[in-house]
Amino acid sequence: MASETSREIRSKVTREGHIEISIVEVPKPEPSDDEVLIKVEAAPINPSDLGLLLSFAADLSTIKVEGSGDNDLVTMKIHPALMKAMKPRLEQSMPVGNEGGGIVEDAGANAKNLIGKTVGLAGGAMYSQYRCVPAKSCLVMNEGTSSREAASSFVNPLTALAFLETMRMENHTAIVHTAAASNLGQMLVKICKDDNVPLVNIVRKPEQEKILMDIGAEHICNTSDANFMENLVSALVTTDATLGFDATGGGNGGELASQILSAMEIAANRKAKEYSRYGSDTYKQVYIYGGLDPSPTILKRSYGMCWGLGGWLLTPMIGKIGMERFQQMRARVASEIKTTFASNYVAEISLEEMLQPEIIKSYAQQATGKKYLVTPNK
Numbered sequence: 001m002a003s004e005t006s007r008e009i010r011s012k013v014t015r016e017g018h019i020e021i022s023i024v025e026v027p028k029p030e031p032s033d034d035e036v037l038i039k040v041e042a043a044p045i046n047p048s049d050l051g052l053l054l055s056f057a058a059d060l061s062t063i064k065v066e067g068s069g070d071n072d073l074v075t076m077k078i079h080p081a082l083m084k085a086m087k088p089r090l091e092q093s094m095p096v097g098n099e100g101g102g103i104v105e106d107a108g109a110n111a112k113n114l115i116g117k118t119v120g121l122a123g124g125a126m127y128s129q130y131r132c133v134p135a136k137s138c139l140v141m142n143e144g145t146s147s148r149e150a151a152s153s154f155v156n157p158l159t160a161l162a163f164l165e166t167m168r169m170e171n172h173t174a175i176v177h178t179a180a181a182s183n184l185g186q187m188l189v190k191i192c193k194d195d196n197v198p199l200v201n202i203v204r205k206p207e208q209e210k211i212l213m214d215i216g217a218e219h220i221c222n223t224s225d226a227n228f229m230e231n232l233v234s235a236l237v238t239t240d241a242t243l244g245f246d247a248t249g250g251g252n253g254g255e256l257a258s259q260i261l262s263a264m265e266i267a268a269n270r271k272a273k274e275y276s277r278y279g280s281d282t283y284k285q286v287y288i289y290g291g292l293d294p295s296p297t298i299l300k301r302s303y304g305m306c307w308g309l310g311g312w313l314l315t316p317m318i319g320k321i322g323m324e325r326f327q328q329m330r331a332r333v334a335s336e337i338k339t340t341f342a343s344n345y346v347a348e349i350s351l352e353e354m355l356q357p358e359i360i361k362s363y364a365q366q367a368t369g370k371k372y373l374v375t376p377n378k
Contacts, residue, residue: 101150250293279304
């Protein structure tokens with residue numbers, strides 16, 4: 001007899017200043033007329049998931065585990081200075097996991113045609129054995145695509161594609177990207193090659209340079225090199241890149257975004273026909289879209305007055321792109337999920353393994369090449 005329950009990961013911030021992570025058993029959801037029931041077979045741990053799972057405020061040195069197996073309760077102290085930011089979610093047991101892939105097990109009256117299909121989706125609460133979602137939110141995969149391949153079909157692929165949409169909408173012609181050897185960064189390299197968009201990739205380790213060289217990246221700058229700024233300026237002169245996307249939020253002592261703007265200004269002035277005390281009239285923009293480095297963002301304003309620094313988020317960008325173009329982007333992801341948008345994982349872990357202290361510390365590092373894939377039904 002099929003189980004009538006589903007297990008899922010929950011995260012809760014207590015009034016006493018702790019974050020609690022546990023596995024909760026809930027009733028197996030039933031689809032309404034326009035919904036599908038998905039057996040979730042794979043869900044990645046993205047940096048964006050950690051904001052809810054660990055809150056970015058948890059002190060990992062204080063991890064404690066109570067119980068065993070399904071009854072594990074993991075607790076960590078929250079840094080006292082950050083408790084005020086946690087007020088809106090106090091004592092709320094919240095399901096976690098932005099995206100995943102699985103098989104449609106059941107469907108409402110208007111979605112029976114999807115039963116048996118492999119789908120990817122960003123439905124929230126994806127660290128669950130079963131999820132009920134609107135049928136229209138599912139990205140139906142081509143025959144032969146596995147749930148593992150479908151699991152990362154939203155956050156990274158659509159973010160990378162939306163970078164190019166941002167570039168076109170804001171009248172830029174080339175891109176600078178940091179943490180460029182990540183799964184997202186590798187996707188961006190492939191997209192830019194296919195679409196003939198010049199791309200400058202910034203990494204911080206020699207092994208990350210090799211990853212990008214092996215997939216055909218042309219311009220790679222390593223922040224650990226003594227001549228990093230010289231190399232960056234040279235790449236910007238060649239590509240005319242005036243738009244940057246920074247995944248770190250800090251990086252290189254907190255100065256990476258500022259260094260990119262400075263290099264853009266130097267590159268622009270090398271082509272300037274006359275001097276201006278206000279700096280070049282070339283508009284330079286860097287968007288921070290991640291927080292891999294929690295240190296402050298430091299600006300050393302040596303790039304004139306024609307520049308911008310701001311935040312960037314996929315969801316509002318989709319609204320700007322419009323539904324027609326967004327659906328075209330989704331279709332491209334589905335058709336290229338085994339090539340351009342393929343993801344790599346360091347390990348596959350169960351719900352129980354998600355709660356093991358050493359594994360928590362590992363995925364909390366958000367290290368390049370160390371992404372975990374959760375298999376809720378393992």
